[in-house]
Amino acid sequence: MRPAASRSRRWLWGSVGGVTATLIIVVALIAGHLGNRGNEPMAQVPAFDTAIGKYLALERNFSPNVPAEAYSNTDGTVYAWVQDRDPVQRISNDEATDAADDVARAYRQMSMPDDLIDLSPAGYRLAGGRADTLPDGRPITYTLYASDLGTILSICYPDASMAAPVGAINWLGMRSFYEYKGYSICMSFYPAGHFVSILVSRMPITQLLNDVAAADSALANK
Secondary structure (H helix, E strand, O other), X not given: OHHHHHHHHHHHHHHHHHHHHHHHHHHHHHHHHHHHHHOOXXXXXXXXXXXXXXXXXXXXXXXXXXXXXXXXXXXXXXXXXXXXXXXXXXXXXXXXXXXXXXXHXXXXXXXXXXXXXXXXXXOOEEEEEEEEEOOOOOEEEEEEEEEOOEEEEEEEEEOOOOOOOOOOOEEEOOEEEEEEOOEEEEEEEEOOOOEEEEEEEOOOHHHHHHHHHHHHHHHXXX
């Protein structure tokens, strides 16, 4: 009886071991499949492709045209702003703040959102704003931020049909963040007027998220 019982126990443990090994293999295959899905690139997003194209073009040659008094020199690196052109009394003597206020005011006069963020804590300065029109006549604004480490382009335009694409790797309130074709992208929406705002940069996505979060927090505390 004992030899038979011993054989039975060996068969039982062998069966359990076989089932366990099979389960481990199945779990490993599932984990590998999910891991591969996580590494798959996002589906193509035409709005992001267009934003990246404008980022590359304006990074090389950006000529601000708002406010109307803004100008740049021939190589596009020097900007000047006419000060105190309206009766509003300035309470700040900070040139960077004045420049941002001028651009924001110009955007509002165009019935566009004053889509500016304060990225100065991250070492970025406002290089200027540019207003243009899309091929179908819709208005669009481009705001460029520059630093010694690179640039960030903010694009804003009306689009009632645009929705946040699937594939965001993080969210910050109404902002969604993406890694797309080697670029970091932040997308948000202005419900009034159905405006879309897209930030494009080469900086790591975690850095862009942290810098935007710091800017949003500073604005909320004002």
